[in-house]
Amino acid sequence: MLDLTKLAGQIPGISQHLRLEAAASRQRLELGQQLLLQALLQQEELVKRQQQWRERMTFTAATPIEPLDTRIDLNSPPESHTIFATDGSQIAPSHHEIAYCYLINVGRVMLHYGQSLHPLLDSLPEVFYRPEDLYVSRQWGIRTEEWMGHRRTVSEVIMLAEMACRWVNPPGSHFDIPNLAMVDGSLIYWFLEGMPGEARDRILPPILDAWNQLRSVNVPLLGYLSASRSLEALNFLRLQACPHEMPDCATHCASIIDKFPCQIVDPLRDAAFWTTLLQPGQRSPLFRSSARILDLYGDHRIYFCYVHVGTEVARIEMPQWVAENSSLLNQALSLTLAQVHKGFGYPVALAEAHNQAVVRGGDRARFFALLEQQMIRVGLRNVGTSYKEARKRGSIS
Template identity: 80%
Template sequence: MLDLTKLAGEIPNISQHLKGEAAAGNKRLELARTLLSQAKIKQEKLVQSQQKWRDRIIFSAAIPIEPLDTCIDLDPAPYSHTVFATDGSQISPSHHEIAYCYLINVGRVMLHYGQSLYPLLDSSPEVFYKPEDLYVSRKWGIRTEEWMGYRRTVSEISVLAEMASRWVNPPGPHFDIPNLAMVDGSLIYWFLESIPTEARDRILPPILAAWDRLRSVNVPLMGYLSAARSSEAINFLRLEACPHPNPNCMTHCGSLTDKLPCQVVEPLRDTSFWGNYLQPGQRGTLFRSSQRILDLYGDRKIYFCYVNVGTEIARIEIPEWVAENSTLLNQALSLMLAQVYKGYGYPIALAEAHNKAVVRGGDRASFFALLEQQMIRTGLRNVGTSYKEARKRGSIS
């Protein structure tokens, strides 16, 4: 139990610290505005320099595809449209339970607007119990719990692609209805950097196959990031702040251990900066991500922009094939914004997918009770949880 009496003495110090940080943040914001006004004048030159010195730049800066001061009002969503979304949850394996296994539950949502059709709101559970599922990751030094999270990512996008492609193909009355497939979080899978190639080959190919399946039926894919903490877009301004004739970080700044001379606005975030430019219902500049992990994706580049959805500045990520089709891009963004409005600040399809996916304490107990009954029915004896687990469940506090 948290002792609030002891904690109260620390609150004034925290408040004072945050006040100082807010003042410093305003100064960084003004400096970033100045850099933006300078960078947009020679934006093309900075992009060329970035491309030329890419292998010598030690930070990741997104590439602007449009003018840096772009602010575009998003169109209203069409009356008739369909939105697909998935999200996942899991039951982690535990040696204290009656069986060592794990479960991945993917919530599926398909919402139809202006079509007089019933929505789809359900979940798709899958249990993993075979040795090749439970222990295969250990030879790569990956814990089973981590591997379960990677498998969950694959399941979410695979279920999304299957649901969307089945709905629009074969062509029917709903084939030409605008639609959108959404996932919660980034389309840039950072965990791939830290796992061996053999493990990566089990995860990335099915994800990319699901992306290609959505592309084949022309359903735009979007990753919605709430409270994003990226600085990838604002890092482009570091090229303008660089005091050297070229951004050769390895030569000019490779021996520095402190902040680099171009880090004049750190730790300002993209959302904080673009929040001062975008009005509700507007999107900002379209960027192409230059994260090196995307080299693993082949020709499937990731683009992003920031959108003022009214309650926050959301980072929206899309594949290259969506970004290059202006009609599809505008359609996807308008449907996304309508979802946020319907969800009072967060896309309602993603919220419902989460609610269908989440595994609560009672669900976990019911799952293992069902498993226990089946094990006893098949003739297994001495089935039960460990004394530790039983004692924790019966705690008096």
């Protein structure tokens, strides 16, 4: 139980710290805007330096595909369109439960606008209990709970592609209706970095196959990141701030253990920076991510931009085939903006997919009760939770 009386004495110190930090943040924003104007004048040269010295740089900087002063007003969405979205939740395995297994529940949403069609809102659960599901990851040093999260990511993308392709493929008559497939979070799967190749081959190829299916039916895919902490775009400005003629970090800054001389706007984040430059309904220039894991994505390399959706500046990611098709990109971004407006600050399709997927306490209890009944039915004895779990559930507090 939290003792608010003991906590109250610490609040004034927090308030003072936040006041000082707000003033420092304003200074960083002004400095960042100056760097942007300077980088705009030699953007092409900075891109060349980045490509030439990438292997010697100690930070990941995105590459601008459009002029840094690009501000584009997004179009109004077409009256008739369809949105597809998935999100997932899980019940993690526990040795204190009646059986060691885990469950992945993927919420599916298909919303039709201007078509007089019923929406799809449901979820598809799957239980993993076989030894090859529970213990396969341990040979690579990956915990079962962590592997479960990776499997959930794969399931979300596969079900998204299956739902979208089933809808737009002939013999249906929906192929020409503008549409959009959305996921919550990044399309750059950072967790793949450092993962053994054999483990990575069980995660990434199924995802890329699903993306290929979406591309084959011309359904654009976007990843929506609210409150993004990324600084990939601002990292490009570090090339401008570098005091050396060439950004050879490995040579010039190898001995520095504190802040590098080019980190003059750190810890400013991309979203906070673009908030000062974009008007509601506008997007930033497109950037191509330089994350090294994307070298494995083939022609699905990830691009992104920042969009002022009215309530915040969100980072929107898309595969290369969406970014390079201007009509598909504009369609996807306009539909995303409409989704945010309908959801009062967050895409309504993603919110509903989450609500369909989430496993609440009562759901968990009913799942294990159902499992217990089945175990007893087949003749298993001494079925029940551990004494520790039973005692926690019966706490006197």
